[in-house]
Amino acid sequence: MNAIVTVIGEDRVGIIAAVCSLLAENNVNILDITQTILQGNFTMVMAVDVGKTGVPLAALSEKLDALGTSMKISIRIQREEIFNAMHRI
Amino acid sequence: MLNQKDILSTIEMIDQQHLDIRTITMGISLLSCCDPDAKRACDKIYDKITRYAEHLVKTGEDIEREFGIPIVHKRISVTPMALVAGASECEDYVPFALAMDKAARTCGVNFIGGYSALVQKGMTKADEKLIRSIPEALARTELVCSSVNVGSTKAGINMDAVALMGKIIKETAAKTAAQDGLGCAKLVVFCNAVEDNPFMAGAFHGVGEAEKVINVGVSGPGVVCHALKAVKGQPFDVVAETVKKTAFRVTRMGQLVAQEASRRLDTPFGIVDLSLAPTPAIGDSVARILEEMGLETCGTHGTTAALALLNDAVKKGGVMASSSVGGLSGAFIPVSEDEGMIAAAKAGTLCIDKLEAMTCVCSVGLDMIAVPGDTSAATISAIIADEAAIGMVNCKTTAVRLLPAPGKTVGDSIEMGGLLGSAPVMPVHSESSEEFIARGGRIPAPLHSLKN
Numbered sequence: 001m002n003a004i005v006t007v008i009g010e011d012r013v014g015i016i017a018a019v020c021s022l023l024a025e026n027n028v029n030i031l032d033i034t035q036t037i038l039q040g041n042f043t044m045v046m047a048v049d050v051g052k053t054g055v056p057l058a059a060l061s062e063k064l065d066a067l068g069t070s071m072k073i074s075i076r077i078q079r080e081e082i083f084n085a086m087h088r089i
Numbered sequence: 090m091l092n093q094k095d096i097l098s099t100i101e102m103i104d105q106q107h108l109d110i111r112t113i114t115m116g117i118s119l120l121s122c123c124d125p126d127a128k129r130a131c132d133k134i135y136d137k138i139t140r141y142a143e144h145l146v147k148t149g150e151d152i153e154r155e156f157g158i159p160i161v162h163k164r165i166s167v168t169p170m171a172l173v174a175g176a177s178e179c180e181d182y183v184p185f186a187l188a189m190d191k192a193a194r195t196c197g198v199n200f201i202g203g204y205s206a207l208v209q210k211g212m213t214k215a216d217e218k219l220i221r222s223i224p225e226a227l228a229r230t231e232l233v234c235s236s237v238n239v240g241s242t243k244a245g246i247n248m249d250a251v252a253l254m255g256k257i258i259k260e261t262a263a264k265t266a267a268q269d270g271l272g273c274a275k276l277v278v279f280c281n282a283v284e285d286n287p288f289m290a291g292a293f294h295g296v297g298e299a300e301k302v303i304n305v306g307v308s309g310p311g312v313v314c315h316a317l318k319a320v321k322g323q324p325f326d327v328v329a330e331t332v333k334k335t336a337f338r339v340t341r342m343g344q345l346v347a348q349e350a351s352r353r354l355d356t357p358f359g360i361v362d363l364s365l366a367p368t369p370a371i372g373d374s375v376a377r378i379l380e381e382m383g384l385e386t387c388g389t390h391g392t393t394a395a396l397a398l399l400n401d402a403v404k405k406g407g408v409m410a411s412s413s414v415g416g417l418s419g420a421f422i423p424v425s426e427d428e429g430m431i432a433a434a435k436a437g438t439l440c441i442d443k444l445e446a447m448t449c450v451c452s453v454g455l456d457m458i459a460v461p462g463d464t465s466a467a468t469i470s471a472i473i474a475d476e477a478a479i480g481m482v483n484c485k486t487t488a489v490r491l492l493p494a495p496g497k498t499v500g501d502s503i504e505m506g507g508l509l510g511s512a513p514v515m516p517v518h519s520e521s522s523e524e525f526i527a528r529g530g531r532i533p534a535p536l537h538s539l540k541n
Contacts, residue, residue: 006096006097006100034093036093038097043093043097045097047091058151058154061154062154078156078157079155082156082158082345083096086339086341087098087099087338088091
């Protein structure tokens with residue numbers, strides 16, 4: 001099952017490293033990363049495979065949320081279907 | 090692969106434009122709970138609701154977290170209670186409302202609908218007992234919502250029931266006077282009520298429905314308003330296309346959530362209700378969409394046309410996005426629950442007569458409108474009759490949810506808090522409708538009801 005991780009917030013050292021480490025610790029495979037600065041905000045979108053993680057998506061979401069809070073950025077993980085439903089016919 | 094722009098646009102809709110699933114509503118048939126012994130019937134009702142909806146709230150929260158989309162309400166609708174209570178040999182139906190309330194609390198939902206009677210052609214003894222118990226039932230419960238269907242295109246308008254409902258609304262306000270007549274916010278009078286509406290206060294689980302069902306109501310006035318900002322000054326064809334595209338996206342999300350909830354709860358999927366349901370939050374208003382189309386203030390000339398376009402485009406965009414569309418499906422115009430409507434009513438631009446005209450082209454009716462506390466029962470009944478006539482002749486659902494706030498008059502406002510919002514008291518015509526309402530009987534169904 002694929003999910004989309006989005007990271008939005010003020011740019012600083014170590015954001016990608018911290019997010020990738022947390023994902024790796026939970027056995028989440030990163031399939032694709034795009035990263036840019038939009039309207040002054042660091043914006044990263046990752047497609048990830050959560051098929052092999054033993055952690056439920058809701059728990060993973062809480063961990064990422066906690067990391068985001070500690071780094072003062074917004075990190076979320078959402079199942080890919082929601083974006084496919086809204087943007088693909 | 091999804092592109093970054095699409096992903097970020099969804100995130101922006103959720104974060105900044107109030108995109109949400111407004112409600113997941115589980116409909117439950119209570120016909121199997123009928124029992125000559127009222128106490129036993131109430132026990133069966135409590136047991137059945139809590140058994141079927143045990144995991145409803147948790148499932149909703151899980152979906153919310155996994156998909157990252159807010160699901161504002163988890164609710165329950167049940168068989169119109171007059172049909173269930175009618176089997177019991179008792180005079181007082183309030184215990185049935187208490188059983189519903191208790192079950193709703195146990196399940197953790199925030200409303201339960203179906204303390205209802207369908208009396209469009211006539212009232213059974215049970216219907217009348219239930220209607221007369223509504224003021225007491227709404228005063229003694231917190232989560233129970235009530236509705237009465239007084240007319241239909243097929244049956245005409247039951248004017249005896251219309252007359253009775255004027256009195257019932259006044260009595261409900263009086264019994265909840267300490268909370269500005271809050272009971273009336275949980276009481277809807279319908280014409281052409283639908284059996285699969287997931288939205289409160291008018292939700293009930295129709296007798297033509299299955300044992301249990303999942304219905305989902307989507308929302309998104311903020312998303313539509315934001316999309317229209319990008320087409321400022323362009324012709325209405327472009328406006329309609331923009332609304333359609335937005336409604337399509339919002340509804341696809343609703344369909345996905347509905348199917349997921351249905352699978353996890355092992356409950357058949359019923360319908361997606363394609364509604365634009367506002368909240369009192371800034372940026373979540375239907376009135377502001379109409380103003381975005383070029384009206385200085387909602388309620389001015391042009392408002393009805395703008396609403397007609399909006400309502401139609403929402404349906405056209407949404408219908409292709411869902412395998413089954415139902416409920417009320419269209420734009421809601423509840424005054425107290427819409428920040429822009431509140432502002433327009435306070436400014437005096439939006440009046441009850443204009444709202445009545447707007448209900449001819451939108452999905453519901455005169456909704457969440459505060460009127461002076463001394464408005465007579467006959468005047469309230471006459472407002473219901475007007476609204477029911479619009480529904481009956483135009484083959485559409487119309488509803489009346491008036492709030493005659495005890496002790497309040499024009500210039501005052503009532504505060505209900507939360508999503509129910511606040512409402513400025515709006516003037517009604519002072520000329521009497523007493524003799525009109527006192528006639529009783531039935532207004533016959535229109536000619537176009539004879540389709541067979």
